[in-house]
Amino acid sequence: MEGIRFSVVVPVFxxxxxxxxxxxxxxxxxxxxxxxxEIVFVDDGSKDQSPEILDGLARxxxxxxxxxxSRNFGHQAxxxxxxxxxxxEAVIVIDADLQDPPEVIPQMVAKWQxxxxxxxxxxxxxxxxxxxxxxxxxxxYRLLRVVTEIDIPLDTxxxxxxxxxVLEVMKLLREKNRFIRGLVAWVGFxxxxxxxxxxxxxxxxxxxxxxxxxxxxWDGITAFSNKxxxxxxxxxxxxxxxxxxxxxxxxxxxxxxxxxxxxxASLAVINLFFSxxxxxxxxxxxxxxxxxxxxxxxRPLYIVxxxxxxxxxxxxxx
Ligand code: UDP
Ligand code: MG
Numbered sequence: 001m002e003g004i005r006f007s008v009v010v011p012v013f014x015x016x017x018x019x020x021x022x023x024x025x026x027x028x029x030x031x032x033x034x035x036x037x038e039i040v041f042v043d044d045g046s047k048d049q050s051p052e053i054l055d056g057l058a059r060x061x062x063x064x065x066x067x068x069x070s071r072n073f074g075h076q077a078x079x080x081x082x083x084x085x086x087x088x089e090a091v092i093v094i095d096a097d098l099q100d101p102p103e104v105i106p107q108m109v110a111k112w113q114x115x116x117x118x119x120x121x122x123x124x125x126x127x128x129x130x131x132x133x134x135x136x137x138x139x140x141y142r143l144l145r146v147v148t149e150i151d152i153p154l155d156t157x158x159x160x161x162x163x164x165x166v167l168e169v170m171k172l173l174r175e176k177n178r179f180i181r182g183l184v185a186w187v188g189f190x191x192x193x194x195x196x197x198x199x200x201x202x203x204x205x206x207x208x209x210x211x212x213x214x215x216x217x218w219d220g221i222t223a224f225s226n227k228x229x230x231x232x233x234x235x236x237x238x239x240x241x242x243x244x245x246x247x248x249x250x251x252x253x254x255x256x257x258x259x260x261x262x263x264x265a266s267l268a269v270i271n272l273f274f275s276x277x278x279x280x281x282x283x284x285x286x287x288x289x290x291x292x293x294x295x296x297x298x299r300p301l302y303i304v305x306x307x308x309x310x311x312x313x314x315x316x317x318x
Contacts, residue, residue, distance in 0.1 A: 003036055004036050004037065004038050004087045004088045004089070005033075005035035005036050005037060005088055005089050005090065006030065006033065006035060006036075006037040006038075006088045006089070006090055006091075006092060006109070007037070007038050007039075007040055007082075007086035007087060007088030007090075007091045007092070008026055008030065008037065008038070008039045008040065008091075008092045008093075008094060008105075009040050009042065009079060009082030009083060009086055009091060009092065009093045009094070010022065010026070010039065010040070010041045010042065010082070010093075010094055010095070010096050011042050011044055011075050011078030011079050011082065011093075011095065011096065012041055012042060012043050012044060012046060012050050012054065012078070012096045013043075013044040013045070013046055013050075013072060013075070013078070013207045014046045014047060014048045014050060014204070014207060015046070015048075015050050015096040015097060015204060015207075016046075016048040016049040016050050016053060016204075017202075017203035017204045018096055018097050018098060018201075018202045018203050018204055019050060019053045019054065019057075019096065020053065021098065021202055021203075022096050022097075022098055022102075022202070023039070023057055023064075025098065025102045025103075026039055026094075026102045027039075027061075028102075029102040029103055029105050029106065030102075030105070032106065033105075033106060033109060037063060037088065038063050038064070038065060038086075038087060038088065039061075039063060039064050039065070040065050040066075040067065040082045040085055040086055041054045041057075041058075041064065041065070041066045041067070041082075041096075042066075042067045042069070042078040042079070042081050042082045043066060043067065043068045043069060044069050044072050044073060044074065044075070044077070044078040045069045045070070045071040045072035045073065051066075051068060054066040054308070055308045058308045058309050058310055059308075059310055060310075061310070062309070062310045064309070064310075065085070065307065065308070065309040066307065066308040066309070067081055067082070067085055067304055067307050068304065068305045068306050068307070068308070069081070069302055069303060069304065069305060070303040070304070070305040071303070073301070073302040073303070074212070075158075075207075075208070075212075075216075076158075076178040076179070076180050076216070076219075077178070077301050077302040078302070079093055079158055079180055080178060080180070080301055080302065081301075081302050081304065083162075083167055083170060083171065084171060085307075086167070088164070089163070089164050090109065090112050090161055090162070090163055090164065091161065091162050091164070091167055092105055092108065092160070092161045093158050093159065093160055093162075094159055095157075095158070095159065097201045097202055097203075097204060098199065098201070098202035099198050099199055099200065099201055099202075100121060100157070100159035100196070100198065100199075101196065101197075101199060104121065104159075104194065104196045105161075107194055108121075108160070108161040108194055109161065111161075111192055111194060112161055112163065115190065116190050116191065116192040117162065117163040117165060117166050117189040117190050117191070118160060118161070118162050118163070118166055118184060118189055118190070118191040118192070119160060119161040119191075119192055119193075119194050120153065120156045120159070120160040120181075120184065120191065120192075120193055120194070121156060121157065121159035121160055121193075121194055121195075121196050122153065122154075122155055122156050122193040122194065122195050122196070123155045123156070123157065123195075123196065123197075123198045124195040124196060124197055125197045125198065126198045127197065127198060127199050127200050128199065128200020128201065129198075129200070136213070137155075138155070140217050140220070141154045141155055142154070143221070144182075144220055144221060144224075147221055147224075147225040147227045147228070148182070148220075148221070148224040148225040149224070149225065150182070150185055150186050150224055151185060152181065152182050152185045152220075152224070153185065153193060156181055156193070157181065157198075158180055158181055159196075160181075160184065162184065163189075165189070166184070166187060166189050169187050170183060170184065170187060173187075174301065175223065175295065176291070176294040176295055176299070176301065177219040177222070177223060177291050177294060178219065178223075178301070179216065179219045179220040179223050179224070181220075182220055182223060182224050183223075186224070218287055219291075222287055222288055222291055223291075228284045228287075228288075229284065229285065229288060231281065231284065232281040232284070232285075235277060235281070239274075239277075
């Protein structure tokens, strides 16, 4: 495709502190590969100076392209847009904050040249992240493994290289509540893990508050598993069985002439317990229902405001 070998896709949301350094290190690594490449920055509705910084880079460097969203659509939407617009034979997705070291890219490329079509980064170690984040992340990836049918590798993020062939398949998957690392696992092909140490953020703070983390976690589970829906049925059977035994107990004690009048406490507890169970199950059904609604509306995954690239960039062949 237009002779570009590598596309680097970088989602950006309010990353003004890191962008110049990200650009510098990415450029250094990519130039070392001695093949035509492009860097596609996706500005996910940043409110700081990121858009201006990125446009400046694009004006100076014909290998840089910037896709500006009309508002914040989220990390997964930004990655999707970058993959949609990438022209390279291999596409590398990397966060802007330098937690995923660009210096790992040549190793990914080496695996790709060996014939692997997906090379995904596996976090051997996480530096500079809170205990809470590490614990919840590790719990989540293990839970995901238990409830989903497909084999989503443990402790992988969105730092990966995908071959053009895989990319074209990924572009066909337009589901709205996206969990891209799951989609990549789902498509198959020859995949291999590459272990790396996840560093601390170069600067700035996380753009993933708990709310967004929980949303991503729900998307991961609901997109790849219907098991939570079955919980209702399992609980229903189990509780009916227990109720039946309790019924026998009541009948027998009545026949034996034992008083059955005291017991408002047990009634209250049973009532509260069942109300809780029913509400939880309604909530789970609601999560799925909301996602079905999102699919039915079929709105685009993101809206592009403008694309910035230098004039030379349009004509160049390298
Ligand atoms: N990001 C984005 N849109 C968002 C949130 C984050 O494009 O709504 C980008 C962010 O700029 C970064 C990457 O996604 O390049 C990962 O975000 P972050 O580093 O804040 O997440 P964490 O590493 O803390 O999980
Ligand atoms: Mg980060």
